[in-house]
Amino acid sequence: MLVGVPGVTWSDVDRETTPALWSLLEDGAVGTLAARSVGPSACPADGWLAVSAGRRAADSAPSSSSRRCRDLGDPVGGQVPRWTVYLDQARASSYVAHPGTLGELLGEQQVPHSAIGPGAAIALSDRSGRLSGTYDPLPASNSRLTDVVRTAITDSHLVVVDAGALVDPLPGVPDRQRQTELLDRRVAAILEAAGDSATVLIAGLADSGASPRMDLLAVRGQLNGLPAAGLLTSAATRQPGIAQALDIAPTLVELLGLPIPAELVGSPLRSGVSGQSPSDLLNELTDIETASGAARAIVGHFFDGLVAVHLLYLALVVLVARPPRWLRLSRGRDGPGPARPWPRWLAAVSIALALVPAASFLAHLLPWWRSGGIGLYASTMVVVIVVLTSTILAGPWRRDPLLPMAAVGALTSAVLGIDVLTGSHLTIAAPMGLQPLVAGRFYGFGNVQFALFATGCMLVALALAGAGLRAGRRRLALATVVVIGVFAVVVDATPGWGSDFGGPPALVPMFALFALIVAGVRLRPGRVASVFAGAAIVMLLMAVADWLRPPADRTHLGRFVASVLDGDIGPTLARKLSQNAAILVGSPLTLLAFGGIAFVVVVLFRPRRWGGPATGTVLTTAPALSSGVACLFGGLAIGSAVNDSGIAVLAMGVALAVPLLVAARCAGRDAPEEAEPPGSTRSRSRAPQPMQSDIQQPTGGQGTGDVAVLRGSVQRPGHVWPTDPVEKLTGDLADPHSPP
Secondary structure: OEEEOOOOOHHHOOOOOOHHHHHHHHOOEEEEEEOOOOOOOOOHHHHHHHHHHOOOOOOOOOOOOOOOOOOOOOOEOOEOOOHHHHHHHHHHOOOOOOOOHHHHHHHHOOOOEEEEOHHHHHHHOOOOOEOOOEEEOOOOOHHHHHHHHHHHHHHOOEEEEEOOOOOOOOOOOOOHHHHHHHHHHHHHHHHHHHOOOOOEEEEOOOOOOOOOOOEEEEEEOEEOOEEOOEEEEEOOOOOOOEEEHHHHHHHHHHHOOOOOOOOOOOOOEEEOOOOOOHHHHHHHHHHHHHHHHHHHHHHHHHHHHHHHHHHHHHHHHHHHHOOOHHHHHHOOOOOOOOOOOOOHHHHHHHHHHHOHHHHHHHHOOOOOOOOOHHHHHHHHHHHHHHHHHHHHHHOOOOOOOOHHHHHHHHHHHHHHHHHHHOOOOOOEOOOOOEOOOOOOOOOOOOHHHHHHHHHHHHHHHHHHHHHHHHOOOHHHHHHHHHHHHHHHHHHHHOOOOOOOOOOHHHHHHHHHHHHHHHHOOOOOHHHHHHHHHHHHHHHHHHHHHHHOOOHHHOOHHHHHHHHHHHOOHHHHHHHHHHHHHHHHHHOOHHHHHHHHHHHHHHHHOOOHHHOOOOOHHHHOOOOOHHHHHHHHHHHHHHHHHHOOOOHHHHHHHHHHHHHHHHHHHHHOOOOOOOOOOOOOHHHHHOOOOOOEOOOOOOOOOOOOOOOEEEOOEEEEOOEEEEOOHHHHHHOHHHOOOOOO
16 A cells, blocks of 8 residues: 655644654554656656656646645546646656556556545556546545455455645645544554554655655565564665655555566665664654755855855965966066976965865765754864865975875775775765755766866876886886776776766766776877777676666666667757756856866866977876876766766766875976076087986886986987876877887
8 A cells, every 4th residue: 555645744743733644663664755757846647647657757836826836636437637738748848757657557457446535546547547446535624534445355456545745834724733633543544444454654745835855754564574573675765764756656566566576667676674763763763854854955055155265265375376477576586387396385275176076975974963063063074175285295295296186185085995895875865976856866977076076086097007117117007007097997887886877977987098098008099099999898798788687676777778669868968968968058167167178278288389288297207197187177078978967977086186296296396407508608619418306216117118307308228208297198108109
């Protein structure tokens, strides 16, 4: 039996005023429900359509401003009102929903079923909007409701009851507590009629107003052949205490002993073993609700603030790199800035800014939403950033300019990687994490988390490969890049871990091309094409392997393959492209993404014909830096193209990588060549010689990989690594003497 109580949350439940709902904490499995539909919040019709179609579907927006959602009406002549509107809305949507899927299945399998109340009629009608089972309007009295439910249970294998919806207080509507008490009495009457033998699923299928909340969900009776107890979850969420409205239909089908159709994209509910008291369970459920609401309230402000701070930061670095002419004259300098030292305070600011993503997740370890709110969260972030920045600057920062890059990249990728390996509990409802109220993804890597993880891994590989090349150990440098790349792909793409279908197309080319560069292999078109083909094969193999699992256990990878085989891939791709285009033109992240890329090209890695790169002093000790950065942003660009909300991938990569590149420049040793007086005979008679760097390696070691680090170039026998990024890509990559 399914009992719908749209709008009810666990915050509305109390032992004294709602004893029937409270009893579910004592004798059942409980959880919260993300009722997200086509829009940000769900009306009762939307929730019932989610049960009917097993996918997101919705009524059209109401024309009246007096109420947010339309009241539902009883069927007339066996036909559900507004059914043609529901079908039109489903066809106009890109979720490929077919209202009536559940009712059609029940009719085909000849399963006796009964609907009580208008919402239940929506859930159990067939695809033409007609009821094939019995129907009763919702009785006015609770005693009559008990009789109707008892009769329906006797005659049917599945009974669905629309117990009424709770709505935010409006003129002429009782307050929230009064509405909850009335609904609780109806639930008590239904539970009395159901007895102890029936399995009863009670769900708050919709939101009570325009602001979404995590709604009530409970199961009393048997679930998956076991007594329902503890916290509910599903394979679609993999989060204890969290499920989604799309999980209701598969659960009902499984309880009836029928095969779950591929059209139902959710997963059956599961429960654990209860070891908590009712009060503890209620506290945990309301905590999920509170955390989700608190994160939703600040997510937009958090990212807007992050973009604003980064744009101001980029402007500040431009002033440091290319100060106004009057300031250069006051310092006795009128030339370009690459040879001029960058201040230590800028390094501290850069490292602190790059630590914001990792600190935002670490600060989420503290339950700030319970007390203190955003103030406690921000304070915790600041403390984490200060401690970590001080620790990094206290290390051998000046001896290795890529140390901050390696440290922050490793920390960021470790935090996110460990989290997905242990169930994504840290990122759920975090301001930079996965939002349950959005109900798009509940585990693994979303776009933001993927971008940070991929960038962190690449920065570590770049720093370690540079150290290996500097030490003359090319094979070790190559092995390091390969190991980190394989680790990143496995964590990102494995079902149940990262479960990220759009990750391998970006990660494989990113690391594979960089590995070829580190190995000294010439990048011919055929080799580049082979790399992209390998990325497609890796992605396809992982997706097919996930698709071969039972439908209830599939992740996003397997469902993508299923949608291709079912012919539903077109609307899915159209929706993703639409989302990508919308966020590209309407999100401040676009400013961060393109502003950061412009800064990298025009300031940090500026071609010599434009005045030379600001990172020239760093390139003398990090020969693979420019190529690695090119591979990084190339991979992120691919990730932006193949993911929905894709510009977030590039923007978050910029947010992490660019400040660390600036920090590396601040750590670079500055020893410009002595200035020759104009017209000096010495300057005309002798060509300028490269000055030795403070960091040297002997060139007489074993093997052809030995390196000598010079001011302006990095040499190995028979080869020179140019410091200019344009020369880097067109010079050493095309060197016929490079190892094949």
